[in-house]
Amino acid sequence: MARLSSRADAPVLEVRGLTVRFGAFQALADVSWQVSAGKILGIIGPNGAGKSTCFMAATNMVAHTGTLWLDGEDASARPAHDLPRAGLRRTFQQNAFFGGMTVLENMEAALLDARPSPLAEAVFLPWREARRRRTIAERARTHLLAYHVPESTHGLLPGELSYGTQRMLSIALAAAPGARAVLLDEPAAGLGGPDMIALRSLLERMRDSGLAVVLIEHHMDLVMAIADEVVVLDLGRMIARGRPAEIQADARVREAYLGRAA
Known part of the structure; x- marks a missing residue:
């Protein structure tokens, strides 16, 4: 299906009517x-609001109705394992790495997965493959440093x-x-x-x-400081959406966070 729009402000990622049972x-x-x-975009809400389920549905990791659009293409039927190569990536609450590989090797693997080497070139042109691997290693080092992973840790x-x-590595x-989204x-x-400062x-x-x-996050100060827009979930439903100042002033949001405790 053709892209919906080529406008610069067109959504990279859009979900419509996500429902999970x-x-x-x-x-x-x-x-x-x-x-x-x-x-x-910040997604907030009390415990049990459906935030992590929303991420699972938005990456096709759980059965759902509704649609997922990535760069204007309907990605609702794409298998979850295919979405990272298409540009949709995610982290989890628990860090997940290749435990037997160094930090640098983990980063190299991510780069190689994004641009796999042609088999024929790897077999018949080993010198070119070796040069490519050196380039990947340098890119991995540069990327890690940009993401606050010190060079002293790359061999760990x-x-x-x-x-x-x-x-930070995650x-x-x-x-x-x-990555696109x-x-x-x-x-x-x-x-x-210092870790919170580095994260911001x-x-x-x-x-x-x-x-x-x-961004799913419970640290409201962080969300309100950096999010361009905030979505609030409660009991699996979206109860508010707007700029941070609008969300902070919304009575429905205060009720979701404070009402049941009153």
Whole structure:
């Protein structure tokens, strides 16, 4: 199907009417949102609101109704494992790496996956493949440094990193060249102090580089400071959508966060 629009502000990622049921339980009901290049969309809501389910549906990792559009193309039927190569990447609440590979090797693998080597070239032109591998290694180092993963850690296994650096590595892998939209599931969880400052800088860098970023987060100060638009979920439904100042003033949002505790 043809692209819907070539406008610069056309959404990179758009979901329409996402609905998810687990048996008789409706986890998500008719949720729609979109994010354009160079923008950050925040998704917030109380525990159990359906935020992570929304990410699962938006990456075709769970059965759902509704549609998913990536760069104007209907991607609703694409298998989940095919979406990263198409430019839709995500992180998880729990860091996930190749544990037996170094930090640099993890990054190289992400770059190689985005641009796999032709088999014939690898077999019959080994010198060209060796040069390509050296180029990939240099790009991996440069990318890691840009994402606050120090060079002193590149030879370590991911499990040997501090928790904060693991989070940065997770984001760096998701945002490897070829990414168009990156979904971050609670990247600030467990972070504080300098790591939070580094994370905010990283998110701003991603936006400035032209990525479309969707952020699930419980740290409201972070979301309200950097998001261009915020969607609020409660009990699987979207109850508000707007700019941060509008969300902060919305009585429905205050009720969702505070009403049941009153």
